[in-house]
Amino acid sequence: MSIETPPAPAPAAGPKLNHIGLPIVDYQGAKSTLCAGCGHDVITNTIISALWEMGVEPHRVAKMSGIGCSSKTTNYFLNRAWGFNAVHGRMPAVATGALLANRTLVTVGVSGDGDTAAIGMGQFVHLLRRNMPMLYLVENNGVYGLTKGQFSPTADYGSKLKTGVVNDLPPIDLCTMAIELGCGFVARSFSADRKQLLQILKAAVAHRGLSLIDVISPCVTFNDHPGSTKSYDYGRTHEQPLHEIGFVPEWEQAAQEVDVPAGELMDVPMPNGGTIKIRKVGRDFDPRDKAAALDLLRVSSAKQEFLTGLFYVEPEKQNFLDLLNLGPAVLATLPESKTRPSRAALAQIMDELK
Numbered sequence: 001m002s003i004e005t006p007p008a009p010a011p012a013a014g015p016k017l018n019h020i021g022l023p024i025v026d027y028q029g030a031k032s033t034l035c036a037g038c039g040h041d042v043i044t045n046t047i048i049s050a051l052w053e054m055g056v057e058p059h060r061v062a063k064m065s066g067i068g069c070s071s072k073t074t075n076y077f078l079n080r081a082w083g084f085n086a087v088h089g090r091m092p093a094v095a096t097g098a099l100l101a102n103r104t105l106v107t108v109g110v111s112g113d114g115d116t117a118a119i120g121m122g123q124f125v126h127l128l129r130r131n132m133p134m135l136y137l138v139e140n141n142g143v144y145g146l147t148k149g150q151f152s153p154t155a156d157y158g159s160k161l162k163t164g165v166v167n168d169l170p171p172i173d174l175c176t177m178a179i180e181l182g183c184g185f186v187a188r189s190f191s192a193d194r195k196q197l198l199q200i201l202k203a204a205v206a207h208r209g210l211s212l213i214d215v216i217s218p219c220v221t222f223n224d225h226p227g228s229t230k231s232y233d234y235g236r237t238h239e240q241p242l243h244e245i246g247f248v249p250e251w252e253q254a255a256q257e258v259d260v261p262a263g264e265l266m267d268v269p270m271p272n273g274g275t276i277k278i279r280k281v282g283r284d285f286d287p288r289d290k291a292a293a294l295d296l297l298r299v300s301s302a303k304q305e306f307l308t309g310l311f312y313v314e315p316e317k318q319n320f321l322d323l324l325n326l327g328p329a330v331l332a333t334l335p336e337s338k339t340r341p342s343r344a345a346l347a348q349i350m351d352e353l354k
């Protein structure tokens, strides 16, 4: 009698891993407590996808935020990262301190239009001017969602609250301001345009200076009605993508180059690796041209257009840490003997002051 060997069981199909060997679950966070349908939650999921696809190591990320529904976002991704939920509008100062102490952190800041453009404006402008190497994403719904839907400084002139109140003040355009103040990566997207947002996020993570992404993110509870210019309906019917955009990281570059038709794309190589690929949609626009970007935004905001895409990129721009000429040492890990003067040195200083 012959005994047949049973076939070996097929290996169990495990979860898909990114290029550093981690499943996407390692990039997830706590369960969201925001209103069902809030644009901010779509952005959270897109941030998770972008960081996973880029193979960012979760323990190297510092998540920074202020106060608002938007600022809660950082709790909903990357459970294994560092995080600091700052006072309303004060995230830039905290992020600056964290980056100075440890320049190796991948810093992801999430803020709101109120947190950034109202109470936090004084801090935000200096973050732009300093070109701090971090991602700064504004979840822009035109209202203070957490405090029940008052207009914020990014609300469009003439847009209406649910109560019928009309906004009679002009908006602050965060993208124009960012370009003017020296930010080297400036983009706008729409939370319902997940495909575009994902590519912009990946390129922003690859940028070695400050990346500002202004994402229109509808507040379904207070600003998603007819008369609002930050609603899902308004966004879907008015969004005008400037171009099609893609980001190809270094490790995918070789495969991608095979099927790209010559002459169709504009390539923007990034100094730390990877390439932004831009395909024109109608108009000729080069996001490396600062004057053209400012002109484009001036004309489009005067017409109250909802333009999305990468408006400006200056890949080689020096960031704050370059400008300070900080050496490679990570201050947070230096021994105390190197970071504080000795008792004798302090005593000598005191003697000199007598």
Ligand SMILES: Cc1ncc(C[n+]2csc(CCOP(=O)(O)OP(=O)(O)O)c2C)c(N)n1
Residues within 6 Å of the ligand: 067, 068, 069, 070, 071, 088, 111, 112, 113, 114, 115, 116, 119, 139, 141, 143, 144, 145, 146, 147, 152
């Ligand atoms: C110092 C201080 N002032 C005011 C408030 C009240 N407050 C909390 S969140 C918020 C506005 C949040 O708006 P935004 O940043 O647009 O976030 P959203 O909730 O719309 O996502 C305000 C005014 C506060 N928490 N702290």
Ligand code: SF4
Residues within 6 Å of the ligand: 033, 034, 035, 037, 038, 039, 040, 069, 070, 141, 145, 146, 218, 219, 220, 221, 222
């Ligand atoms: S109030 Fe608005 S911004 Fe806040 S969670 Fe609800 S829908 Fe989102």
Ligand SMILES: [Mg+2]
Residues within 6 Å of the ligand: 068, 070, 112, 113, 114, 139, 140, 141, 142, 143, 144, 145, 152
């Ligand atoms: Mg808001």
